[in-house]
Amino acid sequence: MEAQFLKELPTLLYELEAAWSHALEPASPPSALDGFIHRAHSLAGTSGTLGQPALGRHTKEIECLAERLRQTEGPVRSELAARISARIRMLKPQSPQVAEGQETAEEDGAALSGSSRTKTADGQAPCLLLIENDPRVAAELSEQLGHFGWDVVRCARTQLDRMLDARRPVAIISDEILTEGHSSDPRLGPSTQRLATHTPVIIVSDRWDWDSRLAAVRTGADAYLTRPLDIHRLADLLDKLTGEQPQDAYRVLILDDEARSGDYYAEVLRGAGMHAVAISEPRRLLDSLNEVNPELILMDLHMPDCNGIEAARIVRQDERYASVPIVFLSGESDRQRQLSAMGTGADDFLTKPIGDTYLVSAVELRIARFRSLTALIRQDSLTGLLNRIAFDLQVEAETSRASRSGSPLVLAMLDIDHFKRINDTYGHPVGDRVIKSLAQLLRKRLRRYDIIGRYGGEEFTILMPDTPLAAAEKVLNELREQFSLLHLSSVGDQFHCTFSAGLAALDDHPSQELTAVADAALYEAKRLGRNRVVCADTGIG
Numbered sequence: 001m002e003a004q005f006l007k008e009l010p011t012l013l014y015e016l017e018a019a020w021s022h023a024l025e026p027a028s029p030p031s032a033l034d035g036f037i038h039r040a041h042s043l044a045g046t047s048g049t050l051g052q053p054a055l056g057r058h059t060k061e062i063e064c065l066a067e068r069l070r071q072t073e074g075p076v077r078s079e080l081a082a083r084i085s086a087r088i089r090m091l092k093p094q095s096p097q098v099a100e101g102q103e104t105a106e107e108d109g110a111a112l113s114g115s116s117r118t119k120t121a122d123g124q125a126p127c128l129l130l131i132e133n134d135p136r137v138a139a140e141l142s143e144q145l146g147h148f149g150w151d152v153v154r155c156a157r158t159q160l161d162r163m164l165d166a167r168r169p170v171a172i173i174s175d176e177i178l179t180e181g182h183s184s185d186p187r188l189g190p191s192t193q194r195l196a197t198h199t200p201v202i203i204v205s206d207r208w209d210w211d212s213r214l215a216a217v218r219t220g221a222d223a224y225l226t227r228p229l230d231i232h233r234l235a236d237l238l239d240k241l242t243g244e245q246p247q248d249a250y251r252v253l254i255l256d257d258e259a260r261s262g263d264y265y266a267e268v269l270r271g272a273g274m275h276a277v278a279i280s281e282p283r284r285l286l287d288s289l290n291e292v293n294p295e296l297i298l299m300d301l302h303m304p305d306c307n308g309i310e311a312a313r314i315v316r317q318d319e320r321y322a323s324v325p326i327v328f329l330s331g332e333s334d335r336q337r338q339l340s341a342m343g344t345g346a347d348d349f350l351t352k353p354i355g356d357t358y359l360v361s362a363v364e365l366r367i368a369r370f371r372s373l374t375a376l377i378r379q380d381s382l383t384g385l386l387n388r389i390a391f392d393l394q395v396e397a398e399t400s401r402a403s404r405s406g407s408p409l410v411l412a413m414l415d416i417d418h419f420k421r422i423n424d425t426y427g428h429p430v431g432d433r434v435i436k437s438l439a440q441l442l443r444k445r446l447r448r449y450d451i452i453g454r455y456g457g458e459e460f461t462i463l464m465p466d467t468p469l470a471a472a473e474k475v476l477n478e479l480r481e482q483f484s485l486l487h488l489s490s491v492g493d494q495f496h497c498t499f500s501a502g503l504a505a506l507d508d509h510p511s512q513e514l515t516a517v518a519d520a521a522l523y524e525a526k527r528l529g530r531n532r533v534v535c536a537d538t539g540i541g
């Protein structure tokens with residue numbers, strides 16, 4: 001049965017995708033969405049039973065999102081629809097076994113080197129189809145996007161239909177407008193029409209005029225860029241359009257002395273794609289805070305050993321969690337008592353019993369607001385990376401986590417070489433662009449759970465959990481090479497930059513000294529001639 005299911009899977013996925021396209025059409029009746037939910041539901045169930053649990057979970061998430069879409073009004077609808085489309089794009093007809101493997105590799109922290117992008121079925125980087133008549137331009141574009149981790153496949157306009165089916169690209173870059181609407185072009189085959197609904201299209205053109213832009217808009221192109229092409233802008237745009245910077249799952253910690261209800265809420269939140277952990281003993285709170293690093297704490301108010309107000313106070317004693325929203329979830333319905341409970345550092349009160357959809361929305365809204373507020377405080381405005389204070393806090397959290405679990409951890413410090421010369425030669429704004437390019441490269445090529453910060457000026461820091469020193473050195477050397485190959489440009493001028501890096505491993509150095517040790521290794525890299533990676537000596541602390 002499992003073999004038969006695998007054989008039928010491409011068709012089932014095709015039908016699921018087609019049902020989604022149909023549900024998206026403005027003129028479709030509400031039953032179209034019901035039909036899609038039904039298909040997702042049955043695929044989730046069958047996949048789970050027939051040996052494809054990862055596919056089952058993924059499709060279940062799609063089903064839950066679609067259920068919420070059915071119950072949602074207003075602007076959130078388009079966000080939900082985009083999330084469903086992104087998840088559907090991740091379903092590859094031939095991928096179930098690989099999806100399992102990929103999950104394992106990521107869980108093992110094994111996917112160390114290379115891109116952090118989601119790999120396709122055959123382990124390749126996600127593919128971009130490039131329609132570009134000029135071979136020289138195509139080669140250069142492929143090479144440059146390759147540095148950012150994209151696998152660019154050239155394709156003639158006439159091959160588009162076949163290539164869409166064969167490679168299932170995450171986006172199309174084209175030097176010509178894909179005439180008459182790329183989703184309804186009579187010259188395109190059925191697969192093109194199907195995929196084009198979901199595959200973003202970027203037009204790159206020499207023409208600035210209104211008519212060309214309008215024509216692109218009318219064919220459903222998602223973006224229109226003019227030459228000379230700014231590769232960093234294109235890379236940014238690709239990230240946005242392909243959802244390649246997927247939001248990390250919202251992290252929620254639930255404390256409820258009734259283990260069964262805590263587990264139930266956790267299950268509901270997990271069903272909506274969140275990372276939710278439930279504990280029933282207040283004493284486990286501190287450890288769980290470190291493990292989950294929650295963005296919201298749902299807490300029962302009345303508990304026998306320690307009530308919610310006391311537990312909230314304990315959370316607030318730790319400055320790392322001083323601003324994490326705490327929401328009491330309790331059967332307490334007396335408004336006055338609710339308000340006085342909130343006066344102790346909690347932010348809100350949800351009254352039990354609470355419906356699943358309401359719980360999910362309430363949690364999502366609060367975490368979204370928490371994220372946007374903390375981003376302002378934690379992020380460096382030029383690069384969007386963590387600023388120095390936020391990075392240092394992460395060092396504290398990660399070093400204590402790694403010490404407890406005994407897993408290796410490396411801290412790297414990077415500094416762009418001769419940066420003053422770049423500023424002096426090309427001006428400060430170009431210098432800023434160089435800083436942004438390195439930030440972009442780091443973000444693209446490192447794993448999602450590596451922590452990247454801008455430490456100041458042209459200096460960057462990276463914290464690499466679960467990473468032995470030798471592996472980190474290899475990754476940093478790859479990054480160094482990729483950065484040195486990036487074409488950077490100022491008006492009419494092209495130039496290259498390099499960086500130096502110093503690495504320190506937690507195994508060999510006490511956590512308080514990690515940054516200073518990495519900094520000393522960086523200094524050594526500069527002294528030895530720059531454009532190199534130096535690991536701090538083992539055992540010197």
Ligand SMILES: Nc1nc2c(ncn2[C@@H]2O[C@H](COP(=O)(O)OP(=O)(O)OP(=O)(O)O)[C@@H](O)[C@H]2O)c(=O)[nH]1
Nearest residue numbers: 415416417418419420421423428431432457458526
């Ligand atoms: N454009 C730009 N320049 C910055 C920024 N922050 C710091 N700088 C400049 O970065 C330069 C750093 O120069 P130095 O510390 O002398 O080092 P360097 O020229 O990179 O030389 P080495 O590190 O020894 O290879 C200074 O000129 C700073 O003004 C920034 O945000 N944007």
